[in-house]
Amino acid sequence: MADRGPSIMVAKQGHPLLRDRAAGLSPAAAQRLDEATTALSRNELSAAEASLLSVLDQAPDCVEARRLQGLVKQLRGDHAQAVAILRQALALSPDHALIHMNLGISLHAGGEPDAALASLQRACKLATDFAPAWFNLGRVLSMQGRPAGAVTALHRVLDIDPDHIEARIMLAEAQARLGALEPASANYREVLRRQPGHADAWIGLTHLPAVRFDKDDVAWLQQALQLSQTPQARVSLGFALSRALEDQADYRGAFRALYKANSQKRRLVGWNAAVARAKVSTMLDVFATPLSGAPDAALGEQVIFLVSLPQSGADATAQILAARPQVGAVDVLPDLQQVVGAESRRRGQPFAQWARAATAADWARLGQDYLARTAQAREGKPRFVDANPLNWRLAGAALAMLPGARVVNSRGDALETSFACYRQLFDSGNEFSYDLDHIASYWRDYDRLCRHWQRLFPQRFLDHVHESSQADPEARVRRLLAFCGFEYDPACLAIHCPQPIARSAPYGSELNRLRMLLGAA
Structure with a gap:
């Protein structure tokens, strides 16, 4: 899911929360508040x-001015100051739904997910018909990997505002x-x-x-591409378009569209093979x-x-491991890279x-740090799976700190x-994947490196x-x-994914260059 970030501003001005925000101010102060809003x-x-x-x-207790001050700090990326100012505003008006919503956004951006959810849920409770509060709650739940909760919140947005396009896109992603x-x-x-030309809906x-x-x-x-x-x-x-042409069995046209789209994407990202x-x-x-x-x-x-x-089929492997009763979480964790980065x-x-x-002793300390960071992932089970695919680069460090x-x-x-990488438009990362030469080099x-790890650690590194x-x-x-130290269970064969689709075969000679680059021509 693309990371659009929580919605800071609110669009529709008809809701009571968005009216009469200059109440009680002098004409001069009200004018300055209007200038700030503009x-x-x-x-x-x-x-x-x-x-x-x-x-x-002129009006030190103006709640709206405090709220907008916090919003400015949030837009500047100063999340801690935004939280502090918004909490000052809440002290003046504890049941102000709009402030709770802004505070939830700032808390999430500042790395306080639980507090963020509490604030956003409070905003929704205080203003049950305020679509932006439900939208931001749904967005944060999605970003925290809680799609079921996001679906509920986003349905509420669309009940209030059926024309909310971004909420409908986000709902589809969560579903x-x-x-x-x-x-x-x-x-x-x-x-x-x-x-009809909405790019996120088409790619979704x-x-x-x-x-x-x-x-x-x-x-x-x-037609959309002509606009x-x-x-x-x-x-x-x-x-x-490439995918649509592929579904018409127009593989030559599909590859031309794919080549053009990848070339355009490559200009937007930086990759140095x-x-x-x-x-x-x-x-x-x-x-x-x-x-x-x-x-x-x-x-x-x-x-x-x-x-x-x-x-590469890692999801199938993850499903087999996740089915073992000894395994807790199977999750993409950043902790190995964070431990190495912190030590650097x-x-x-x-x-x-x-x-x-x-x-x-250094390696043992780093290993203990990693285990402390990931303790929650074990979920009370003896084993867990760190499924961060990029850890192939750091397997040597992982096995030095965790023998x-x-x-x-x-x-x-x-x-x-x-070719599967080349066909995929990733939400983020994987910048190598938009050029055939870069893909082959990355492979x-x-x-x-993985063959080296297997030679170096034959008992600890397995090619599946x-x-x-x-x-x-x-x-x-x-x-x-x-x-992995597990007994065989025939039920695992039922979990095993079906034969992968050979996407490359229908493209024939269009992929000759990639075959040559990979040495598979």
Whole structure:
């Protein structure tokens, strides 16, 4: 889901919360408050701030001026100051729903998710018919990985304001995450009925596996691409057009649209394949031989790291592991990278410069730090899965600080994985995926480093090859479970994903360059 960020401003001025906000002010102060509101609408933050200071000089207890002051701080990115000012405003008016809403937004941006939800829920309780409060509650619930709660809140938005397009898009995204694909598709289609060129709705439909586009969709997309669009919208529409043409079996046209959309996206992101390659080479040098890691060989035995490239079948592996009763959470966790980053900042050196100088005690300390950060993920179970795919870069560090951990590399076919990345418009990250040369370079970096980890840690690093597991699923699942210390359960075969679709085959010669780059021609 694209991270649009919570809604700061509110759109419709007819609600009672948005009227008579200058009540009790002198004409001069009311004029300055109006000037501040106008400046905010134009994103002229300095002018707004000056006008608000003038209002507060004349009326120190003006709740609306305090609220807007907090809003200015929030828009500047000063979340702590925004929270402090909004709490001052609440002290003057404890049951002001709009202030509770703004406070919830600031708390979320400042990294206080529980307090943010409490404030937003309070805003919704105080103003049950105020769509922006429900919208921001739904947005924050979505961002916190709570799609069921988000669906409830966003339905409430649409009950109040059926024309709220962004809420309908967000609702469809949340429904898709819950597996409610038909309602998600219906909501995307409703957006397109109202706004036929809406790029987020088109790209959202491409993420629903059961959706099939028809010739009318192709015509609408081609027409939308003839209109003035933002660069990102043009990219989204291009990816959607490629998918629609693919559904018409026009693979040549689909590849042309895909190539154009990827080229446009590449200009919007920064990726340097040479820098990425150098980082992998440095990691190979640092871990040319095993480091003297934490002395306790059992430290971290509760951790299974699941690493992969995008679009490589890792979801199937995660489902098998998640089904084991010993496993708590299976989640994409940032903690390994955060532990290494924090130690680099403490030492004032990049990882490559301090890794070989670190003592066994240092690695043990870092391992304990990681376990403390991830304690909640265990959910009272003996094991948990850290499914951050990017941890393939840091597997050596992970096993130095946690010698008892296991790393499962969910490896897909080189061509299918690479082309699947090229077909996918990612919400964020994966900047390598918008150029065939970059994809091939990234695959080679991943391949050589993961093969090195397997040679260095043969008992702790497993290649779980997705396509091979389809040829002999029982043997591969047995091997995976045994590696992780689990007994075999035949039920795991029912969980195992069906044969992956070979997306590359119909494209024939269009992918010859990618085959050549991967050495698979």
